[in-house]
Amino acid sequence: MTDPVAAVEIEGVTKRFGEVVAVDNIDLAIGDGEFFALLGPSGCGKTTTLRMIAGLDLPTEGSLRIFGEEVGMAPPDRRPVNTVFQAYALFPHMTVRQNIEFGLRMRGIKNPELRQRVAEATGMVRLAGMEERRPDQLSGGQQQRVALARALVNQPKVLLLDEPLGALDLKLRQEMQQELKALQREVGITFVFVTHDQEEALAMSERIGVMSEGRLLQVGTPREIYDRPASRFVADFIGRTNILEASVESASTVRLDNGALIEAETSTPEGSRVAVSLRPERVRLQPRGTTAAEGSSLDGEVRDITYLGHAVVYEVAAGPVSIEVRVEGEVGEPFAAGDEVTVAWDRGAAAVVAD
């Protein structure tokens, strides 16, 4: 980061639970006011990373700073961060109001400031009028809002969210995605959220950190992560993709294992083994013989057609490899199984990823 002071700065942090390395030497800087997602499959260390920022787990090695202040070993009550827990962790024996007040009371904040800040927070998450209810009298979405208000009322410098939408059904989840984004813009603080849902990460965050097996594989904007994955894992984990084995021929060409030479920018040295990631929606299907002026293409035969309503997915066999082609917004199906076709794509659609 070029920012003078990052909101969260993680340097060489490792977390071991006995023999198991949950987080393996990661470096990460999250900017002030950023909406940042930690994305990865379960067990990749993303939640442990979040818990270390919150102070619920302590790093085995490394340094962790929040706005320049070293907090790696500080207990959670000494950090300017608050957490929205996965299943909300609302206190069942307290009302909504008592839940929201809890953090303020623990810090000795008294009326009238207490009352005013609670009112602000309940208003912000549209919970006014529900203050005297208990958590089990609320719907999942409302519980989520209480958890948000309970954290935000403390005016943390960083809000941590652990799979905040995981417990909601699809429709509510999409609604809450928009609401969370709006809320983050409103309060203007850094949001760090953990999710295993790549669509959620792409839709919500300004930057994404992809994790796997305790390591941070790539950090970038959703577009960078999707279009220029840094590794085979990232390419495969984010969205659907075709992975073609290849070796580097020159700085602008790679040779696929089936012999075809295609255009693709790469900084990997000549002769290295690489993989080429081709997004199904970035490739076209053409009748055999109509080669495009620029870009690359592969000849093949349509094997299978899957109708998805808003899109049609063709499975094309090109020699030993199978390529998925996704066509959207086309009327009818111009190709049938068994047709000889050419799969073509523009220069730049193919991304070379290291192994």
Add this chain to the structure above:
Amino acid sequence: MSGVVEVGLGRRTRRGLAVWAWVVFAFLYVPIAVLVFFSFNASARVNIWGGFSLGWYGEALRNDVITSAIRVSLIVALISTVVSMVLGTAVALALDRYRFRGRRALDGTVYLPIVIPDITMAVMLLVFFAEAFKLIDSFGPRLTLGISTVALSHIAFNISFVCVVVRARLDQFDRTLEEAARDLYATGWQTFRRITLPLIMPGVAAGGLLALTLSLDDVVISAFVTGPGSTTLPVYVFSSIRRGVTPELNAISTLMLTASIALVLGSLALQRRRASASQQTQIL
């Protein structure tokens, strides 16, 4: 229940079972009814009805030995309940949360007082007190069996019962609630005081109620470790029965019965209130 579909039972079988149920019922409750009935007997002869009278209740409550025994029982029950609630909850928390040297051994042995026969426990405690007194007396004081040894013994078995009940409650406890409290600036103690304790309180209270009942009820262990002037009510009843049943004993027993029924009804009412509260929340 009338709504249940009965399968494969003939009418005669059903009638037979109903009769049998009444026999069992009578077996359980007729002795109690007899006891209560004769406690109101005006006659001094236990098994001959001489008209209704509350005289034996008055007689019992005027008897200094009996009122003293009642007092001892209540003091012992109260002290042992409070102490075992605190210690039993502490043990349950330690076993649930911490990994320490000897944890597994403690985990296995903490329940022993529940399964050990009362008589073994009684002999064991008596021997323990005798040895301990010998040791302490060598430094000067002359300790004897009395109300404190009875209370200590009751604490010794009550801890186990409280511990079992509280651990069952802790099993369902969601630890992220404590993390949430820590995240919201609560210190370790505040977290325990505001979150953990209120949420396991039903278990602690249930354990305490159990301890209270067991303490008020105990004969064998108390009889062994009691000393002069510190006889508990059950021990008094047991020792006087050897001199024959008197209507006075009937009256005392009825009083004890009433007290324990009141305790059970109280705890049931408590549970029902909690249950209906949570039912209400489900409807909403």
